Amino acid sequence: MLTFSKMHGIGNDYIYINCFKETVTDPEKLSVFLSDVRFGVGSDGLVLILPSEVADFRMRIFNADGSEAMMCGNATRCIGKYVYDMGMTDKIEISLETNSGIKYLTLYPDANNKIESVKVDMGKAILVPREIPVNSDLERFIAQPVTVDGKEYAMTCVSMGNPHAVVFLPEVDSLDLEKIGPSFEHHELFPDRVNTEFVRVIDDHTLQMRVWERGSGETFACGTGTCATVVAAVLNGFCKKEEEILVHLRGGDLRIIYHEDDTVTMIGPAIYVFEGKMEYPNL
């Protein structure tokens, strides 16, 4: 039998497997299987919690289509909660190895000594320039023109270990993400595909965001995408560095700070939903 847990960070839900106890032989296929709501459990993908030789723990994250990603902001917070609540650590400052380097987590326990929220030092944002002549350095990064489904958008491309294209729009509620999301994801500009954030600026401390995730479709939240969004908002002059920005997503809110040294801090909740057991599927 395979024991798994379902957890979510503001609705971005993954199946978590504790690989200190379980062995997963084919995580790509297992992610596709488990993510399916009818034949599996239903999730945005699969997260493995593993031992690490360079940090306290290690994370591997697979999208619902089985592709492995470099980083996942919401899963970092959930792993922080999992390892503390399950008694795998008694530290509230832990390090987590990811495919995009080591991330540092601060865990905040509630009155029952269960973790309710987690702060993650997400490392440095990397700006992705456009390859056309420009007048200034900043112009190389912001408002890059892209034509999608015959319509022109201005996007700011930011890597948080994984790639994000951030598009600011006057409103995002009426967008047909099932249609434009895949067109961004598979656009010829992104041979490795891309996560796309559609963002409305509410004021200089508040943003609203919807996201189409590479490999999983529209999700209720994306941690790395929210960080990329705040970085893009600062670059475009909507927000300021060192100020806490509240981002409203479909599943809840995240608090993000883009620092002077280009590192990004993310703060948000982590929720344990249930533990399950299943026969290891015939993949």
Ligand SMILES: N[C@@H](CCC[C@H](N)C(=O)O)C(=O)O
């Ligand atoms: N939901 C995640 C990001 C998951 C990976 C992404 N879809 C990719 O392929 O890069 C988050 O919270 O950051």
